[in-house]
Amino acid sequence: MKHIEVGYQFGKLKVIGKTNKKKNNYSVWLCKCECGNTIELDTRTIQRQTKLDCGCSSKVIGNQKDLTNKRFGKLVCIEPTSQHGKNGGIIWKCHCDCGNDCLVESVLLTHGSKKSCGCLTHMNLIGQQFGQLTVLKKDASQKVSHWICQCSCGNQKSIPQANLLSGKTKSCGCLQKSQAKKNLKLVDGTSITKLEHTSNRLSSNNKSGYNGVYWHSKNNKWIAQITFKGKTKYLGSFDSLDAAVQARKQAEQLYRDFLNTHKGEQ
Helix, strand or coil: CCCCCCCCEECCEEEEEEEEEEECCEEEEEEEECCCCEEEEEHHHHHHCCCCCCCCCCCEECCEECCCCCEECCEEEEEEEEEECCCCCEEEEEEECCCCEEEEEHHHHHCCCCCCCCCCCCCCCCCCEECCEEEEEECCCCCCCEEEEEECCCCEEEEEHHHHHHCCCCCCCHHHHHHHHHHHCEECCEEHHHHHCHHHCCCCCCCCCCCCEEEECCCCEEEEEEEECCEEEEEEEECCHHHHHHHHHHHCHHHHHHHHHCCCCC
16 A cells, blocks of 8 residues: 655645544545645545545536546546547546556446456466465356465465455455454363353343243243353252352352453463
């Protein structure tokens, strides 16, 4: 991603200062357009260059919108031609990020049908690395561009080309699983996180209002049990709810001892 600082130029806009504002956790910058107007844009918008002027170019040519300096994927519209496409839209001369120029009908740009000069379609990503993924070959079974990738964990997976190029996908899914496992704070197969929130978490079919206590309709008894380290221990059956709850609370000393022993562990 491009580093943003005062003086950075993109399209008709130039960064002239940084505000104290935030938008979606991104810094907001004050930008001046060549027409003289100033606007505020966040860091992500500037880096992606989804806006290249203050809006002054949003005028109409004939009965169609002026797309000058507008970005569509890897394409930036340079100027309109005198030609019209089969859909009636103006043909625009566009510059692609790869360095090529091409002619594209306006409706193909505004509808998202055309996002490059063709380099995206014909890209060869074999051998390139994206996060933990290394591209092995094109996935010929997919209509939209996909690539078979080898993850550093050993798995192979077909990934959409757009996800690779945008950075949306960086692993076969193992990164998310690893993070989820980390969030659980597993020790000896037991989640510290879950134990810390046991008293606040009830299953949707719990009728007693207490974890590990339920009504057994066949025996007309309250049953108490506790699950620890993957094993469920039967604590007994009781005539009253209070007795079953008391048995469960006494057994929960297992949880408290475990949490005290592993306090602060990740």
